[in-house]
Amino acid sequence: MLLRERLAEAMREGIVTATGLIAHGRGEAYDYMMGERTTPSADEAERVAACHLLEAERPVLCVNGNAAVVAGKEIIELAKALPAKVEVNLFHRSAERMEKVISYMESLGDVEILGRKADAFIEGIASERAKCSSEGIGSADVILVPIEDGDRAQALVAMGKVVIAIDLNPLSRTSRTASVPIVDEASRAVRNITHYVNEFRQADRHVIIENFDKERALRSAVEEIKDFLTTAFDER
Amino acid sequence: MLLRERLAEAMREGIVTATGLIAHGRGEAYDYMMGERTTPSADEAERVAACHLLEAERPVLCVNGNAAVVAGKEIIELAKALPAKVEVNLFHRSAERMEKVISYMESLGDVEILGRKADAFIEGIASERAKCSSEGIGSADVILVPIEDGDRAQALVAMGKVVIAIDLNPLSRTSRTASVPIVDEASRAVRNITHYVNEFRQADRHVIIENFDKERALRSAVEEIKDFLTTAFDER
Numbered sequence: 001m002l003l004r005e006r007l008a009e010a011m012r013e014g015i016v017t018a019t020g021l022i023a024h025g026r027g028e029a030y031d032y033m034m035g036e037r038t039t040p041s042a043d044e045a046e047r048v049a050a051c052h053l054l055e056a057e058r059p060v061l062c063v064n065g066n067a068a069v070v071a072g073k074e075i076i077e078l079a080k081a082l083p084a085k086v087e088v089n090l091f092h093r094s095a096e097r098m099e100k101v102i103s104y105m106e107s108l109g110d111v112e113i114l115g116r117k118a119d120a121f122i123e124g125i126a127s128e129r130a131k132c133s134s135e136g137i138g139s140a141d142v143i144l145v146p147i148e149d150g151d152r153a154q155a156l157v158a159m160g161k162v163v164i165a166i167d168l169n170p171l172s173r174t175s176r177t178a179s180v181p182i183v184d185e186a187s188r189a190v191r192n193i194t195h196y197v198n199e200f201r202q203a204d205r206h207v208i209i210e211n212f213d214k215e216r217a218l219r220s221a222v223e224e225i226k227d228f229l230t231t232a233f234d235e236r
Numbered sequence: 237m238l239l240r241e242r243l244a245e246a247m248r249e250g251i252v253t254a255t256g257l258i259a260h261g262r263g264e265a266y267d268y269m270m271g272e273r274t275t276p277s278a279d280e281a282e283r284v285a286a287c288h289l290l291e292a293e294r295p296v297l298c299v300n301g302n303a304a305v306v307a308g309k310e311i312i313e314l315a316k317a318l319p320a321k322v323e324v325n326l327f328h329r330s331a332e333r334m335e336k337v338i339s340y341m342e343s344l345g346d347v348e349i350l351g352r353k354a355d356a357f358i359e360g361i362a363s364e365r366a367k368c369s370s371e372g373i374g375s376a377d378v379i380l381v382p383i384e385d386g387d388r389a390q391a392l393v394a395m396g397k398v399v400i401a402i403d404l405n406p407l408s409r410t411s412r413t414a415s416v417p418i419v420d421e422a423s424r425a426v427r428n429i430t431h432y433v434n435e436f437r438q439a440d441r442h443v444i445i446e447n448f449d450k451e452r453a454l455r456s457a458v459e460e461i462k463d464f465l466t467t468a469f470d471e472r
Binding site: 023230 | 244458461468
C-alpha cells in the first residue's frame with residue numbers, strides 16, 4: 001500500500017505517467033500470481049544476471065520513471081557494488097521529465113546519473129525514444145533494463161548487447177527477446193542481483209552463464225504461475 | 237490504447253484516482269491471461285446475472301470512477317433495458333469526486349443517477365465508504381457491482397442482497413464472496429448481460445439461477461487462465 005502511495009505522489013510530481021501507473025498495476029497482478037516472491041526460476045536468472053554484469057567491460061543500469069520509484073535505491077546499491085553506470089531512459093521522454101527522474105535518482109545516493117546529454121541513438125526505434133548517452137547505453141556491452149518495453153529490449157539485443165530484462169510477464173516480448181529475462185518484481189530482483197554480485201566476485205562465472213537456458217527459465221516461470229493458481233484456489 | 241488514454245484523461249479530471257489506474261492495470265493483466273475474451277465460465281455467470289436482475293424487485297447498478305470510464309455507456313444501456321437504478325458509490329469518496337462521477341454518468345444518457353443524497357449506510361464497513369442512497373443500494377435486492385472492493389461486496393452479501401460482482405481476479409475476496417462472481421472485463425460483461433436480459437424476458441429463469449454453481453464457475457475461470465498460459469507460451 002505504501003508503494004502505491006509513493007507512485008501516486010510520483011505521478012503528481014511528474015516522475016511517473018498515467019500509463020506508468022497502469023503498467024505498475026499489471027505488474028502487481030503478475031506478481032500476485034507468482035505468490036509475491038522470487039521464484040526458483042527468477043532466482044536462477046538473477047544469478048546469471050550478476051555474472052554477466054561482473055563479466056561486463058561497460059555495464060549500464062537503465063532506469064525509467066517506474067523503476068526509479070519502485071527500485072531506485074536498489075539500483076543505486078547495485079551500481080555501487082559492481083560498479084556500473086546508471087542512465088535514465090524514458091518511454092515518454094521530455095526534457096522536463098528527464099530532469100525530474102535524473103534529479104530523483106541523484107537524490108538517492110552518490111552515483112553519477114547519465115541521461116541529460118543525449119548524443120547517441122538506439123538503432124531501429126523511433127527518434128525520441130531512441131535517444132541515449134554515448135557514455136552509457138550507447139557504448140554498453142551489458143545492460144540491465146528493469147520494466148522495459150519490448151521494442152527497446154529487442155533493439156538493444158539487435159545492437160549486440162547482452163540485455164538483462166526485468167519483466168513480470170513471462171509471455172511478453174521483452175521476456176522473449178532479452179538475453180536474460182528475469183520474471184520478478186524489480187526491487188526484489190535488483191536486491192538479489194546485488195547479493196549475487198557480492199557472492200560471485202571470485203566464482204567461475206562462465207559456467208553459470210553457459211548453463212543458463214532462457215527458454216527453460218521462461219517455461220518454469222509459466223509453470224510457477226499455474227502451480228500458484230492451483231494451490232491458491234484450493235487454499236482460499 | 238485508446239482506453240488507457242481515456243483513463244489518463246479521467247484521472248486529470250478527477251474522475252479516476254491514482255490507485256484506480258493501478259487497479260485498472262491489474263485488470264489488464266488478468267484479462268490478458270484469459271485471452272482478452274469472455275470465457276465460457278464468464279458467459280455462464282453473465283446469463284445467471286441477467287436472470288437475477290430480471291427477477292429483482294429493486295435492481296441497482298453500482299458505479300465507481302473506473303467503472304464509469306471503462307463501462308459507463310454499457311451500464312446505462314443495461315439500466316434502460318431492465319430497467320434498473322444506477323448509483324455512484326466511491327471507495328475514495330469526496331463530495332467533489334461524487335459530483336464529477338455522477339455528472340459524467342449523466343452525460344452518457346437519459347437515466348437518473350443516484351448518489352448525491354447519502355441517507356443510508358452499508359452495514360459493517362467504515363463510515364465514508366458505507367454511505368449510500370436509501371432509494372438505491374440501501375433498499376436494493378439485487379445489486380451489480382463492477383470492479384468492487386472485497387469489503388463492500390462482503391458487507392452487501394451480509395445484508396441479504398444478491399451481489400453480482402465483476403472482477404477479473406477469480407481468487408479475489410470479491411469473487412469469493414459475491415453471489416454471482418463474473419470473471420470478465422467490465423464493458424464486455426455488462427454488454428453481454430444486456431444481451432441476455434433481452435433474451436430471457438420470457439425464459440424460465442429460476443432453472444438457470446438454480447443450476448449456477450459458483451465454485452465450479454470460479455474453478456473453471458482458474459483453469460481457463462492456466463490453459464491460456466500453456467497455449468500462449470507454446471505459440472509464442
